[in-house]
Amino acid sequence: MARYEATVSAPVNIACIKYWGKRNTALILPTNSSLSVTLSQDHLRSTTTSSTSQEYEQGDRLWLNGREEEISKGGRTEVCLAALRQWRREVEDKDSAAPKMSEWPLRIASYNNFPTAAGLASSASGLAALVYSISQLYQLPQTPSQLSLIARQGSGSACRSLFGGFVAWEMGERDDGADSLAVQVADRDHWPEIHALICVVSDAKKGTSSTSGMQKTVATSTLLQHRIKHVVPPRMTEISRAITAKDFTTFARLTMADSNSFHAVCLDTSPPIFYLNDVSRAIISVIEELNRAALASGAGLVAAYTFDAGPNAVIYALEKDMPMIVQTINEFFPQSLDFPDPFGVLAQPSARPEGFNKAVVREGGWEKGAVSRLIHTAVGDGPRRLPDSESLLDVKGVPK
Numbered sequence: 001m002a003r004y005e006a007t008v009s010a011p012v013n014i015a016c017i018k019y020w021g022k023r024n025t026a027l028i029l030p031t032n033s034s035l036s037v038t039l040s041q042d043h044l045r046s047t048t049t050s051s052t053s054q055e056y057e058q059g060d061r062l063w064l065n066g067r068e069e070e071i072s073k074g075g076r077t078e079v080c081l082a083a084l085r086q087w088r089r090e091v092e093d094k095d096s097a098a099p100k101m102s103e104w105p106l107r108i109a110s111y112n113n114f115p116t117a118a119g120l121a122s123s124a125s126g127l128a129a130l131v132y133s134i135s136q137l138y139q140l141p142q143t144p145s146q147l148s149l150i151a152r153q154g155s156g157s158a159c160r161s162l163f164g165g166f167v168a169w170e171m172g173e174r175d176d177g178a179d180s181l182a183v184q185v186a187d188r189d190h191w192p193e194i195h196a197l198i199c200v201v202s203d204a205k206k207g208t209s210s211t212s213g214m215q216k217t218v219a220t221s222t223l224l225q226h227r228i229k230h231v232v233p234p235r236m237t238e239i240s241r242a243i244t245a246k247d248f249t250t251f252a253r254l255t256m257a258d259s260n261s262f263h264a265v266c267l268d269t270s271p272p273i274f275y276l277n278d279v280s281r282a283i284i285s286v287i288e289e290l291n292r293a294a295l296a297s298g299a300g301l302v303a304a305y306t307f308d309a310g311p312n313a314v315i316y317a318l319e320k321d322m323p324m325i326v327q328t329i330n331e332f333f334p335q336s337l338d339f340p341d342p343f344g345v346l347a348q349p350s351a352r353p354e355g356f357n358k359a360v361v362r363e364g365g366w367e368k369g370a371v372s373r374l375i376h377t378a379v380g381d382g383p384r385r386l387p388d389s390e391s392l393l394d395v396k397g398v399p400k
């Protein structure tokens with residue numbers, strides 16, 4: 001039987017300028033532009049196999065991490081599949097020899113190599129992998145920016161995972177969303193020295209989902225109006241320039257300021273939304289103190305923290321400063337899980353900026369497990385097509 005498939009992986013991205021708020025919830029059109037760093041798939045990725053065959057039983061089927069999920073009518077996944085089928089139909093209309101895949105059922109299996117509940121943007125990499133795998137299966141001519149229009153409707157932040165490197169999601173102006181898409185600001189190789197340390201603060205499922213949290217903010221926060229009109233637009237320009245110029249101090253300053261602005265509008269929501277906890281705030285204090293001491297000794301900023309809709313910290317730093325950052329976090333936040341140390345930073349000599357005041361951390365540091373684990377990664381490339389030997393589906397189209 002004729003059966004076609006494509007397996008891909010797609011990366012996680014962590015925003016420096018945050019997306020928070022929709023002007024159109026059905027099309028997922030944001031109230032402001034945003035910008036993120038794509039993280040390396042060597043450490044964090046979603047892998048997805050999409051397959052189609054005329055012989056499959058009617059109806060599309062989807063498995064996430066081995067469990068079958070319902071594709072609900074009119075839901076986000078169905079919207080993405082319908083849009084991809086439409087583009088496939090255009091291919092078939094132009095080429096009568098092309099198999100009529102747009103009419104056949106789909107089988108999709110996806111898995112994340114990191115815990116979904118850890119709050120590590122699994123929806124972004126997952127949706128990007130879904131869209132990219134089907135675009136490969138259907139041999140679509142669309143560019144990554146065009147594919148991002150579809151991924152955006154699966155989960156807003158997913159549109160930025162269609163590129164590697166440094167990626168902007170331009171909010172656009174149109175009511176139909178045709179100009180609300182991702183563009184690459186710089187690729188990975190422009191600034192490969194950007195590393196990221198993820199401090200997993202809690203493995204518990206997040207309290208308020210991004211989707212419902214941001215709509216409550218749109219409905220009730222007056223501060224959000226100031227943020228979207230006056231704060232984000234100049235920051236988008238400034239951070240893009242900082243990336244082009246590889247100016248880490250400006251990049252870090254804007255990243256921390258925007259994380260704090262985002263959590264401020266969460267607090268300004270009624271009822272208020274709290275994503276940070278005491279451990280998150282303690283990490284902020286340590287990074288702020290490292291930066292204060294570095295500036296005082298005449299150097300630039302050494303690290304930037306940023307937090308999404310949960311308590312986990314992501315710390316951006318230049319590769320040369322990562323041994324010092326990891327060793328500092330290790331000292332004050334001993335983890336419950338072993339650190340795999342993929343870049344071998346624990347064994348490297350390092351010195352904290354002179355004058356660092358240990359008193360910013362509570363006496364004796366935090367109890368073991370306050371940070372459960374560390375993931376050290378770096379800026380990475382965009383979605384990858386994988387060989388069929390990596391397929392997650394068997395010949396019948398069910399997970400292996």
Ligand code: DP6
Pocket residue numbers: 014015017018019020028034123154155156157158210211212307308309
């Ligand atoms: C805090 O993309 O998860 O991570 O579009 O409703 O699926 P939906 O929301 P989602 O929101 C992510 C919000 C954020 C900031 C960001 O990634 O820019």
